[in-house]
Amino acid sequence: MDTHRKDLYPDVTASGGLGPAMKAAAELRGCDIGLPPWATDVISIETARGYVSVHPATDERRFRMRVLIPGFTWETSGFSWEIGSTGDLGLLVEAVAAWRQGMPLDELAARFEFLELDEFSGALDRGEPTSSQWSDLLSSASHRRQWNLLGRLHADEVLRNMFPTITHGAVRLRVDLLDGTSRQVLVHEVDGERYEVMRVGMPGAAWVEVPTGDLITCLRAALNEQ
Template sequence: MNTHRKDLYPDVAASGGLVSAMKEAATLRAGEIWPAPSNTDAIIVETSRGLVSVDPATEERLFRVRVLVPGFTWEVPGFSWEIGSTGDLGLLVEAVVAWREGVPLDELAARFEFLELDEFARALERGEPTSSQWADLLSSEYHQRQRGLLRRLHADEVLRHMFPVISHGAVRLRVDLFDGASRQVLVHELDGERCEVRVGVPEADWVEVPTGDLTAHLRAVLNKQ
């Protein structure tokens, strides 16, 4: 930790790093956290409501808290959204412990005023993140160009249960939102009559499929995996 960051986070530096500092703070509050391996400076904690990351700011003393969806394979890393920030390490750890223990969001919001729990966080709590994501994408003006494709995929009783993401203009579907290695497909609409489809791994070939056969093709391929 450089001198500037030590000045901002003397308690973290004294503990030997953020992982140690958070574990010590959690123990003092009769809680536990289990940081997961990370390739970034952020500390990541696994929970049943997604991965929670804690990232210390460099310009001021501030611990930024985000919820992460694990990275999709291929070229897309996944996504995250911030749910709050605080300069109080003890308060931060209490909130992370409570999130990990499954404390209801209304109670979390009442106990920790720095948390900003949006509709997607509440969809996670309800166990409905996939339906919430579909609703957001289908109503999004930003993704209006993909709306016809989204509607076609959503109309299928199997595909609508896969988690959708728009990536480089294509629709990506994954069976399990929280499993980065879960079965997934990528669909790129070429025109009103043809789509390109890639299933499973980055090395897989793109396959051109008539738009009218798209959902049947996807279901057949997924059933083989």
């Protein structure tokens, strides 16, 4: 850490890096921020609602908090948001802990005034991350083998609202793009006429062959189960 940064972040320097400083601040406040024990300066925390990262500013004391939607293709770069910044490390770790715990966005905005969630919430409400992900997958040459299946799924008015990713050659559809544990299915195209489906997270989950004519109905039912 350079001299300028030392002046701005003496607590971080004294702790041996941003990671140890955040862990110390969290322990002091009884927060669980889920920070890996090896974290030092580059802070990225995986949560069920995205990857939360913290970046110290260089021109003033500011800890910038960003969120990246989980599962976005490497081609996508437009849906990583800076959702606020503060010079108070203790307040920052409390906000990270609340985010990890799933506090609703409106409650987060009310409790932590430094968070700016209007643009983030608006993009989610408009379905922008999901539509962008579909577009990227359908145009990515690296996923050419899945184009036929992706096109068929996207053509359905219900399934196109699910968040898609590619996992080991299969298409994964998830109900909530911010929740990696929400209802989801894997779909594998065996050939042009045969498909296999797995309901992820279900007891005894296994691949089940589904006739072509029943594929869309099967997926809709699996993703809409309560």
